[in-house]
Amino acid sequence: MTDGMTHEAASEALEALALDALDASERAEVLAHVAGCAECQRELAALERTSDELALAAAPLAMAPAQRDRIRARLLARAGADRAVAERAFAEQRAESSGPARPSEVVTLRAPRRGMGTSAWMAMAAGLVAIVGMGGYMSARRERDALRASLQAAQAERGVRLAAVDSLRATLEDKDRMIANLTGAQVAVMTMASQSPTSPTGRMFWDQAHNAWTLVAHRVPMPKSGRTYQLWLVTPTAKINAGTFMPKPDGEVMVRATMAMPTDSLAAVAVTDEPIGGSAQPTTAPMMVATAR
Amino acid sequence: MRDVVLVREMASGDDRALGTLYDRWHAVVHGVVARVLRQPDDIEDVVEETFWQAWRQASRFDPARGAVQTWLLTIARSRALDRARALRRRRESPIEGDDGEVVVEQAAASDPGLDAEATERRQIVTAALSQLPAEQRQALELGYYGGLSQSEIAERTGQPLGTVKTRMRLAMQKLRSQLQILHSEGGP
Numbered sequence: 168m169t170d171g172m173t174h175e176a177a178s179e180a181l182e183a184l185a186l187d188a189l190d191a192s193e194r195a196e197v198l199a200h201v202a203g204c205a206e207c208q209r210e211l212a213a214l215e216r217t218s219d220e221l222a223l224a225a226a227p228l229a230m231a232p233a234q235r236d237r238i239r240a241r242l243l244a245r246a247g248a249d250r251a252v253a254e255r256a257f258a259e260q261r262a263e264s265s266g267p268a269r270p271s272e273v274v275t276l277r278a279p280r281r282g283m284g285t286s287a288w289m290a291m292a293a294g295l296v297a298i299v300g301m302g303g304y305m306s307a308r309r310e311r312d313a314l315r316a317s318l319q320a321a322q323a324e325r326g327v328r329l330a331a332v333d334s335l336r337a338t339l340e341d342k343d344r345m346i347a348n349l350t351g352a353q354v355a356v357m358t359m360a361s362q363s364p365t366s367p368t369g370r371m372f373w374d375q376a377h378n379a380w381t382l383v384a385h386r387v388p389m390p391k392s393g394r395t396y397q398l399w400l401v402t403p404t405a406k407i408n409a410g411t412f413m414p415k416p417d418g419e420v421m422v423r424a425t426m427a428m429p430t431d432s433l434a435a436v437a438v439t440d441e442p443i444g445g446s447a448q449p450t451t452a453p454m455m456v457a458t459a460r
Numbered sequence: 461m462r463d464v465v466l467v468r469e470m471a472s473g474d475d476r477a478l479g480t481l482y483d484r485w486h487a488v489v490h491g492v493v494a495r496v497l498r499q500p501d502d503i504e505d506v507v508e509e510t511f512w513q514a515w516r517q518a519s520r521f522d523p524a525r526g527a528v529q530t531w532l533l534t535i536a537r538s539r540a541l542d543r544a545r546a547l548r549r550r551r552e553s554p555i556e557g558d559d560g561e562v563v564v565e566q567a568a569a570s571d572p573g574l575d576a577e578a579t580e581r582r583q584i585v586t587a588a589l590s591q592l593p594a595e596q597r598q599a600l601e602l603g604y605y606g607g608l609s610q611s612e613i614a615e616r617t618g619q620p621l622g623t624v625k626t627r628m629r630l631a632m633q634k635l636r637s638q639l640q641i642l643h644s645e646g647g648p
Contacts, residue, residue: 182632183625187541188603188610217636219526221604222533223578223585228491230507234500238508239482246475246515253473 172196177207185214345423348374348381357436357457359384369420371436371457378427380409382436384420384455389413390440396454397445398422401435411445433459463528470518478515485529486511488578489536495605496540497547506543510536529578541607581642588638596631599624 177200183189184197201207230238348354353376359369369384382398390396390413398409409424437453439446461469461480469477486507493506513535514521521531589597602613610628614621 179625179629182629183603183610185632186600186603186628188608188613188628190609190611214632214636216526217632217639218604219530219534220581220585220639220642221589221600221635222492222537223530223582224589225488225491225495225533225605227487228494229487230490234504235486238486238504238511239479241508242482242511242515243475243479245512246478249515250473250475 172200174200174204174207177201177204178210181207181211181214185211185218187218344377344379345381348372348377348379348423351376355459357459359436359438359455359457361455363388363454365418367418367455369455369457373433375430378425380422380424380426382412382420382422382438384414384438386418387414387420387455388418389416393443394440395443395445396420397439397441397449398424399437399439399449399453400426400428400433401437402428402432403434406437406449408445408447411441411443435459464521464523467514467518467521467528470515471521475515478511481514481528481532482511484575485532488529489532492533492536493540496537496544496607502543502547506536506539509539513539527581529581537604544607584642585639588635591638592631592634595619596627596634599627600631600635603628 177197180189180193180197181201184194184201189197201211349372351374353374355373355375357371357373359367359371359382361367361369365386365388367384367387369382369387372381372383373379374381380398380400387396395411395413397411400407400409407426407428409426410422412420412422414420436457436459437449438455439449439451439453441450461477463481463484466477466481466484470481489510490503490507493503493510497503497506510532514532517535521528525531589600592600598617599610599613602608602616603610606613608616610624611621613619613628614624617624619627
């Protein structure tokens, strides 16, 4: 005897063991004793039969017809599917073991019956487990692959949607910022004058709170080939490059720049015609200019 | 067709036999499961799983070890207790089922849905149970249908653990004696 429970203590617990009413630790101790005690094994078997009979005391309880039929239908569907799998596996095993059958040898295959020898049954059962297991594995794998593809598609779609949302959000924020740059409390507006034959018009909006500059112009002619327009912020001591731009084909211009500048240092805003890439300093007379007040 | 024949047919893959067995025993199985569980969904699941397990394990049924009815009800009780214990672990709440009241009923002269043999078997068991002192029956039922351990029964009833153990042991010994007829040759 290797366990710590005496035979007497174990035998006194067999009734509770048969009822499955022992705590886990005590149950383990009793089972350890029973495993090595033939007398307790016999006693436990008899008590378990008594325990099993107790279920007979429960009164039959009728089920609602719909519930009764529902369960029955599910059971028969499951059993039918189970039988079909078993028959298919059995047929496949027969086919594999006997090789290709000639038409005259084709017989109706039936599910295994109890009359088979134990070893044949066990062998077939092992085959069934393997085949059913493989079928389950393949099925699970297909489902997994399908789910993975769906997940990737969903993630891609989600990514596209997120990108679209981000783009819209950025656009919205940009528009908000632009509106603020054009209409804020600290926005100075300068009207651009021009001597050009096309009489372009324009306004420079200087959002002093955000150091943001927005030039909006109309009817600006397309510069000649190899040329571009360049925006200048003019102070009493310097002409500061604020970037180059090209008008749209319809002559519309919207140029935005960010540059810090003391409020009282701006003298004028000018646009000149310059070589592509811009110039360090203006090389032509302004085609549009606005004087700061 | 006798139950053992139905089970043999089930073992050979005859799902019609399963249908017949279900028609014959669903109310009895339902009665056992409903003694352990209370939620209709749980009960329905466990009734189905009971017959499904019978289908899958039909080839292992040994008529020498007991009647088909007993086998089915043992499966039903086991599955129901599994479900009840799982629910208890999840909810950290007392196990479903009877709260200690003694609910053994006298079997009717004939139970609807039971054939004569099954009715007689049930009468024998309920008669044996009814002869137990109430406190022994309570300990037995809390363990059997409630799935409670002896220490849990002691806690539930406020009785010393040693008392619960003694009551349960005495109850089982008496029942074992009373139910011998079910296992004897020519018994019901």
